[in-house]
Amino acid sequence: MKEPSIKIKIRNDLREAMLKDLRRPHKFAAERIGFMLTTSKRFANGSYIVYATDYVPVDDSDYIRDKYVGASISSTAIRKAMQIVLDKNCGCFHVHLHDHKGKPSPSRTDLTGGVPQIIDSFLSVDDSQLHGMTILSADSIYVDIKGKEQKGFVKPKISSFVGYPMKFHFNESRKTKSSDIFKRQSFLGSESSFLFDNVKVGIIGFGGGGSHIGQQLAHIGIKNLTIFDDDKIEASNLNRLIGGWYSDIAKSTQKVKIAERLIKKILPKSKPNLVPEKWQNQPELLQQCDIIVGCVDSLIGRRELEAECRRHLIPYIDIGMDVHTIDGAPYMSGQVILSMPGMACFKCMNFLTEQNLAEEGKKYGDVGGLPQVVWPNGVLASSAVGILVDLITGWTKKQNRKVYLSYDGNIGIVEENARAEYSPACCEHYPLDQVGSVRFKKL
Ligand SMILES: [Zn+2]
Ligand SMILES: [Zn+2]
Incomplete structure (x- = not known):
């Protein structure tokens, strides 16, 4: 039987907690042991993702003296883990x-x-899970x-630490091939082209924002793109849809087809996965992405997408712009x-x-054609791509960076929004026990 393709994801805060615990000295044992709890999801294509959800240290009293190994634990410790x-x-x-x-x-x-x-x-207690x-x-x-x-044992294809930056550990060895096309971006690190070949990026919405993102990711060399858009091009899109042609209007070309044409011309070896539907209709395709860039219109749409990404331990980069009136003059922000x-x-x-979501809910249906133009989308998409490349390669060496950039389109400035700095270091809205598929407890 063919080995299944498995990915394992561990949130960085959980990994740090495990390291901290395992480094604690013990009275006599030379090293420590713990148990990482997980939930796994099997996808329709037969692949699995294992999500780490918690960690349980072995109690100090459950270690036994053993001069042959660094740490030996008693059957009580194992029984406790089996009970969990x-x-x-x-x-x-x-x-x-x-x-x-x-x-x-x-x-x-x-x-x-x-x-x-x-x-x-563990398997004898619950064989519906991977251990x-x-x-x-x-x-x-x-x-x-x-x-x-x-x-026997199977090795995961990718083990990833989910944090800023991401850390992807691939099981297979890295082939670093040099290509003249990418030699001007070699400062991104010797592993960057391998990462760009293998990391899966999802783009939600291939409109004014998403089309800039798709084009740039193709130039960078990201080969595994999944693009969701259920829409077709209309005349009113041509002012900002990168890759859209005048001749597409009469043909009502699907936006994902425009994406494919644009991306394949730049990067013929790429394999864009085109999804001409809302992501909610194909959630498994979204769940298998390593990073998502969301270019969605509404706040409610963002909340839904964020909840799904959090559940599946996927970093989600959001971009958006708006033009509203302040003191009688248009003000562009993003x-x-x-x-x-x-x-x-x-x-x-x-x-x-709660307030801005409720306000939007009241207005729902009469939002009409929001103002959208090509240049702010270009600024925002470029900034988002910069974050994405840093997430994948870690080239800036920044750790645990919080990102909230604000764009003032009337003067053309992007700056860090103070809300990022003042936000809590960790989030209580999406706890780890809600990670993975929705499960029903056995009664
Ligand atoms: Zn060892
Ligand atoms: Zn939160």
């Missing part, structure tokens, strides 16, 4: 730390000691996974905001409030 699997209907991963930089590899005792039996006992073993290092990870359909799972959300940053 039973109660929570969750996956469970044995976790320990090799505290160095770079990819950790398992020692012989890691592979042949008690760990495989522990994982089998396994994880070794963390200071900045990387090793993962072995087992489900009821596998005899924003680029990053909703990073585990960090401040749109509500935390006061971008979405």
